[in-house]
Amino acid sequence: MNLLTRYFRINLVVTVSIFILASLAFYFLLWYVSIRQVDEDLKIEQREIETFVRKHNRPPEPISVRDQNISYEISKAQKAYRIFSTIPSPNIDEHENFRQITFTLSVNNQWLVFKVSKSLEGTENLNRSIIIVSLITIVAILLVSLLINRWQLRRLWKPFYTTLSGVEKFRLGEKAVPNFEQSTINEFNLLNNTINQFIRDAEKEYFLLKEFTENASHELQTPLAIVRSTLDVMIQDEKLTEAQSNSLQTAYAAIQKMSRLNQSLLLLNKIENRQFSDVNSFDFKTLVEAKMSDWQELWQGRNLHITSSLGSANISMNEQLAEIMLGNLFSNAARHSKEEGNIHLNLAANVFEISNTASDGPLDPEKLFKRFSIAGQSTDQHGLGLSIIKQITEVSNSRVSYQYAQGNHIFSVHF
Amino acid sequence: MKVLIIEDEKALSASIFTYLNSEQYICEIAADFSSAMTKISQYDYACIILDINLPGGSGLDILKELKKSYKAEGVLIISARNSLDDRLNGLNSGADDYLTKPFHLSELAARVAAIIRRKSFDGNNNLNFEELQLDLFYKTVKVKDRAIELTRKEYDLLLYFISNKNKVINKAAIAEHLWGDNMDMADSYDFIYTHIKNLRKKLIQAGARDYVKSVYGMGYKFSRS
Numbered sequence: 001m002n003l004l005t006r007y008f009r010i011n012l013v014v015t016v017s018i019f020i021l022a023s024l025a026f027y028f029l030l031w032y033v034s035i036r037q038v039d040e041d042l043k044i045e046q047r048e049i050e051t052f053v054r055k056h057n058r059p060p061e062p063i064s065v066r067d068q069n070i071s072y073e074i075s076k077a078q079k080a081y082r083i084f085s086t087i088p089s090p091n092i093d094e095h096e097n098f099r100q101i102t103f104t105l106s107v108n109n110q111w112l113v114f115k116v117s118k119s120l121e122g123t124e125n126l127n128r129s130i131i132i133v134s135l136i137t138i139v140a141i142l143l144v145s146l147l148i149n150r151w152q153l154r155r156l157w158k159p160f161y162t163t164l165s166g167v168e169k170f171r172l173g174e175k176a177v178p179n180f181e182q183s184t185i186n187e188f189n190l191l192n193n194t195i196n197q198f199i200r201d202a203e204k205e206y207f208l209l210k211e212f213t214e215n216a217s218h219e220l221q222t223p224l225a226i227v228r229s230t231l232d233v234m235i236q237d238e239k240l241t242e243a244q245s246n247s248l249q250t251a252y253a254a255i256q257k258m259s260r261l262n263q264s265l266l267l268l269n270k271i272e273n274r275q276f277s278d279v280n281s282f283d284f285k286t287l288v289e290a291k292m293s294d295w296q297e298l299w300q301g302r303n304l305h306i307t308s309s310l311g312s313a314n315i316s317m318n319e320q321l322a323e324i325m326l327g328n329l330f331s332n333a334a335r336h337s338k339e340e341g342n343i344h345l346n347l348a349a350n351v352f353e354i355s356n357t358a359s360d361g362p363l364d365p366e367k368l369f370k371r372f373s374i375a376g377q378s379t380d381q382h383g384l385g386l387s388i389i390k391q392i393t394e395v396s397n398s399r400v401s402y403q404y405a406q407g408n409h410i411f412s413v414h415f
Numbered sequence: 416m417k418v419l420i421i422e423d424e425k426a427l428s429a430s431i432f433t434y435l436n437s438e439q440y441i442c443e444i445a446a447d448f449s450s451a452m453t454k455i456s457q458y459d460y461a462c463i464i465l466d467i468n469l470p471g472g473s474g475l476d477i478l479k480e481l482k483k484s485y486k487a488e489g490v491l492i493i494s495a496r497n498s499l500d501d502r503l504n505g506l507n508s509g510a511d512d513y514l515t516k517p518f519h520l521s522e523l524a525a526r527v528a529a530i531i532r533r534k535s536f537d538g539n540n541n542l543n544f545e546e547l548q549l550d551l552f553y554k555t556v557k558v559k560d561r562a563i564e565l566t567r568k569e570y571d572l573l574l575y576f577i578s579n580k581n582k583v584i585n586k587a588a589i590a591e592h593l594w595g596d597n598m599d600m601a602d603s604y605d606f607i608y609t610h611i612k613n614l615r616k617k618l619i620q621a622g623a624r625d626y627v628k629s630v631y632g633m634g635y636k637f638s639r640s
Contacts, residue, residue, distance in 0.1 A: 221495035222424055225517035229430035232520035235583045235633055236434070245631035252633075256587050259517050294594070301606045 004153055011149065019138045027131055034123045035099065039084055042101035045070070045116045046082070053107050059114070067119030075104045075113035087117065096121040159183035163192055170199065172206050173272065210269065217265045224259050231255065264384040267324070268371075271391045276318040279396075284313040284322065284415075285347055291326050292345070295334070304337055304356075308345035313352065315415045317396045325392045328385045329354050329411055336409060344408075355410040362404030369400070389413075416461040416531060420444045421451040421477065422493070423469050431464065434520040434582070435527065448472030455481060460488045461531045464523070465510070467494040475508055482509045489530035493518065519588035521579045528578040544577045545639065546623055558621035568593055569614045576627065576637035585634040611635060 001009075049070075052060045062071045069090065082103040089098055100117035159181065166178030177199055180192035231252055235245070270276065288310060299306055315322075333343050333356040341357030369390040372383040393400045393413060403410040418440045422428040428444045436442045440461075445451035448471030455463070455477065463481070467474040474492065481488060490510045506513060511530045514523060532542065532551065540552035548557040554570050556563055565573065575592055576584070586604040593607070615627050628636045 218495050221516040222427070225493075225495075226424060226426045226430070228517045229427055229434070229520050232585065232588075233430045233433050235585065235630070240631070242631050245633045249631075249633050252585055252587055255517070297606050297609070301609075 004150070004157065007153065008146070008150065012146065015142060015145070019142060023131070023135060023138065026134060027127070030127055030130060034127060035086075038099045038118055038120065038123060039101070042084070042099065042116055042118060045118075046101055046103055046114070049114055049116070050105065053105055057108060059105075059107055059112055067121060069098075069117045070114070072112045072114045075111040077104065077113075078111050080104050080106075086120070089119070090117075094121075096124055156185070159185065159188040160191070163188070163195065167195060172202060173210070175203070177203065210272065213265060214269045217262050217269070220258075220262050224255060224262065227251075228255050228259070261384065264388060268384065268388060268391055271321070271388070271395055274395060276321050276395070279316050279318055281314060281316045282319060282322075284315050284352060285310050287319070287322055287326060288345065288347055288352070291323070291330060295330055299334065299343070302334065302337070303340045304334060305340070305342045306345070307342065308347075310345065310347040311349065313347050313349050313415065315398075317398070317415075321392045321396060325389050325413070328389050329413075332385050332389075332411070333409070342408075350415045352413045352415070353410055355405075355408040358404070358407055358409050363402065363409065365402050368402055416440050416535075417458065418442045418527065419451075419454055419458075419460045419463045419488075421463060421469065421474065422466040423447060424466075430520065431523065435524060437581070440527075446470075448477070451477055452480065455486065455488070456484075459486070461535065462489045462491060462527050464491050464493060464527065467492060467496065478508045478510060487534065489534045491523075491526055491530055493523070519585060519591065521575070521582060521584040521588045522592055524582070525575050525578040525592065542574075542577065544580065545626075547573075547577075547618070549574060549577070558618065558623045561621060563617055563621045565614070565617060566610075568610050569617070572610055572614055573618075576635070579637065581636070581638045583630050583634050583636045589635070 049060060059072050060070070062069075064070070080103075082101065085100050085102065087098050087100050089096055097120045098117040099120055100115055102113060102115050104111050104113050106112075163178075163180050166180060170176070170178050177196070180196060183189055183192070231248060234240075235248055240248070288308075292306070292308070333354050336359060337343060337356040338359040341359070343354065343356045346353040346355075369386050371387045389400055389411075399414045401412050401414070403412070416439065418435055420428045420431050420435075420442060422431070422444070423446050425446065428446065432442045432444055443454065443458075443460075445454050448469045451469070465474045465477060469477075474494075478490060478492075481490065490512075492510045492513045493516060494513070495516045511533070512526050514526055540550055542549040542551055546559050548560070549555070549570075550557075551574075554567075556565055556570065556573060571593060572589070575589065586607055589607050590604055593610070611627060615625060619625055626637050626639065628638070630636050
């Protein structure tokens with residue numbers, strides 16, 4: 001739930017319940033006051049009857065008009081009392097109530113009970129009108145205040161939402177620091193400044209770290225070149241024994257692995273720096289077929305069975321990156337296949353799939369694309385191949401996913 | 416033929432010097448910007464191996480100077496930066512080729528040989544080694560004037576061997592040369608063996624001597640003796 005909805009919901013519940021309570025209280029108060037008014041009128045009737053009795057020493061004639069009834073009878077109780085009560089209309093077809101005063105009076109030593117009732121029709125009508133008018137006013141006030149609130153709050157919180165969407169669009173390393181507009185509200189300015197500072201620091205750290213990796217990799221190239229060329233010179237020696245040659249071969253392999261690792265790190269950096277920016281539109285099928293013919297003999301050497309069903313797929317991507325990605329997918333599939341396993345390639349208009357018979361169980365999809373985190377590494381593998389694939393798909397607006405099905409690892413690139 | 420090695424890392428230039436210096440090339444070393452400038456103004460070289468980052472200046476400036484004085488030297492840039500910009504800058508300012516560190520010396524020698532051939536044999540595309548004749552333009556091979564059928568890889572392999580004759584070439588260097596460095600299947604070099612076996616068979620069948628020798632499972636050597 002967003003902030004404003006939440007605020008409006010609370011606001012609505014509180015105001016509506018206050019208004020309901022207030023209306024109820026108002027209604028009962030109004031009712032109480034008007035009943036008291038009617039009761040006062042009835043008391044006046046009582047006094048008039050008493051005056052009449054005192055003057056004439058007999059009860060007045062009972063009169064019944066439409067909204068007032070006077071009647072009397074002999075009382076059972078031999079004492080004075082007075083009761084007010086609300087009774088239904090004596091006329092069955094009328095709905096409004098009557099207010100009745102019941103009192104006793106001694107006339108010629110006989111206790112008589114008098115009942116004077118007055119119709120409440122007028123009072124009820126008045127009350128109803130007052131309540132209706134107040135309810136309409138209340139609802140109107142409620143609506144207007146809600147609208148004003150909503151408009152005002154939206155206006156007030158606008159800088160906050162602008163900041164929020166700026167932060168949301170921000171990606172570390174893309175060098176596009178969001179531009180927050182100045183607000184008249186101090187808190188928002190403080191928030192913007194804090195976020196800005198935070199982003200600038202993070203960017204700085206990020207670029208320092210990236211520069212460090214890049215420089216470290218570059219600095220490693222020269223020592224690697226020295227070691228490798230020294231080895232190249234050493235193996236020219238005709239007096240080398242077989243044991244020495246084997247040791248040199250071990251050193252060669254290690255240097256080979258290290259320079260590949262370094263190259264991969266540099267490549268990742270280059271991709272991150274978006275140094276492969278020129279994008280062409282081409283048929284991915286042509287590229288897959290070319291790569292397949294490159295790999296034919298390597299696959300044959302490992303007795304892998306290759307099947308493919310390739311359709312046309314026109315994609316927009318940097319061709320060099322597409323080639324690197326494909327190479328990595330191929331070598332990954334070949335590397336993790338068991339001897340005499342199957343590799344199947346499938347290309348449709350917007351997806352390329354490569355599946356291979358797994359030599360072990362499913363891989364952990366969480367860790368799979370992270371650097372240096374492939375489970376069950378073979379010794380000359382550096383664990384960057386899949387991160388490179390992921391990085392390439394990320395800069396090319398495509399997506400790579402992994403599945404394990406029926407003993408096959410399946411990698412899919414969705415264009 | 417004289418080759419100038421402009422490289423500030425003494426250990427690296429010494430290795431290059433040892434590997435290249437032979438009956439074919441006479442090598443010289445310049446370790447910084449000013450001595451390199453002095454050498455190129457005084458002598459003519461068949462090929463210059465040029466590092467970009469030098470004490471005292473940039474290798475690219477040396478390249479500009481060479482172009483300004485209309486020197487005909489072929490230039491091979493060797494750089495630790497394999498960034499696209501360096502490569503483009505280098506090739507745009509007139510370098511003939513570009514090699515990223517770390518490289519195999521056999522690859523360097525092959526590139527140097529190719530540059531020198533391009534620069535010095537105008538119109539002549541033939542390369543001879545004993546009874547072998549290679550036509551570099553049509554990529555064909557003759558043994559004692561009889562053409563033999565080689566695959567593209569076998570031809571590349573033979574040319575690579577000839578450019579590194581009398582040298583032991585490591586298997587990894589051969590694999591990288593034939594398949595490029597993106598081919599990350601380094602755990603097995605069996606596929607190289609197949610190509611070498613086929614090449615040898617074809618050459619011997621056509622009446623050539625067997626020049627390819629295997630060296631302790633480490634690599635191969637192509638030589639007369």
